[in-house]
Amino acid sequence: MASQIVLISGCSSGIGLATAVFLAKDADKRFKVYATMRNLAKKGQLEEEGKECLGDTLIIKQMDVCSDESVEKAVKEVLDAEGRIDVLFNNAGVSFYSPVECVPISIAQDMFNVNFFGTLRLIKAVLPSMKTRQSGHIINNSSVSGIMGIPFLDIYSASKFAVEGLSESLAPLLQQFDIRYTLLEPGPIDTLIGENATEWSKTMDNGTADEKTAKLQGIAGKKFEELVSKKMKSIEIAAIVKEIILGQNTNFRCLTNVEFLNEEIAAKLKDSATNKPMEMIKTRFFEEQKDESYNI
Secondary structure (H helix, E strand, C coil): CCCEEEEECCCCCHHHHHHHHHHHCCCCCCEEEEEEECCHHHCHHHHHHCCCCECCCEEEEECCCCCHHHHHHHHHHHHHHHCCCCEEEECCCCCCCCCHHHCCHHHHHHHHHHHHHHHHHHHHHHHHHHHHHCCEEEEEECCHHHCCCCCCCHHHHHHHHHHHHHHHHHHHHHHCCCEEEEEEEECCECCCCCHHHHHHHHCCCHHHCCHHHHHHHHHHHHHHHHHCCCCECHHHHHHHHHHHHCCCCCCCEEEECCHHHHHHHHHHHHCCCCCHHHHHHHHHHHCCCCCHHHCC
């Protein structure tokens, strides 16, 4: 049986790196992985962890999801080499935690360029060949923040909501071409996604937040850290991605470790026309702390 050709974005660290190595090391060699990243200077860890697979079931390529030309070039090279792309895993993403008024529009646009338009570019690039073959599988790495907006993750949530809307619209159409579509919606993962936005954070003016907003950010941040203290490992997500590809999980939505917001998500789906979901989030993230230093 021929290996499935898998193209993954954002493989310099985190979920992308773990998934690329996990699939490439499959004992039955059911996958040939094209692991991509914007900056090949960061390929060291991927090369080290996947060294026994390099050049065989693991191929590392440069691809910047923010560049039309880079995406088109990388996809063409894979299609020229393999004749097909069986699975696209849109994984590249970035996040930061900040009051929305402190985020320059240019940085908000940069985040959308990675999280949403990067996903869109890759889908546009692979769809013609998948439609022609009437075969393929697109997996978009969304987030629990794409289901429920979380305070101070405003721009990140908005970008993931956009990915969700795109996916909900495309999935029924692509079924007509026998193209599978999966939305992966993880909760907190032990990755560098926040640290990778360090350069953006340096350009944000946190001093523009008023005193009350700054205190609320402290309260919400402390609550958020408590809620997400139990994080999944990237390798656990990689194992779930493998199950999805192999058809062991065929759901359109695949939620992982979102228990900390189960009630809020259920309320949103059930009581979407009321204020209840918003009130629950307000209570969850802004309830008064025992530590008086956090009181407003």
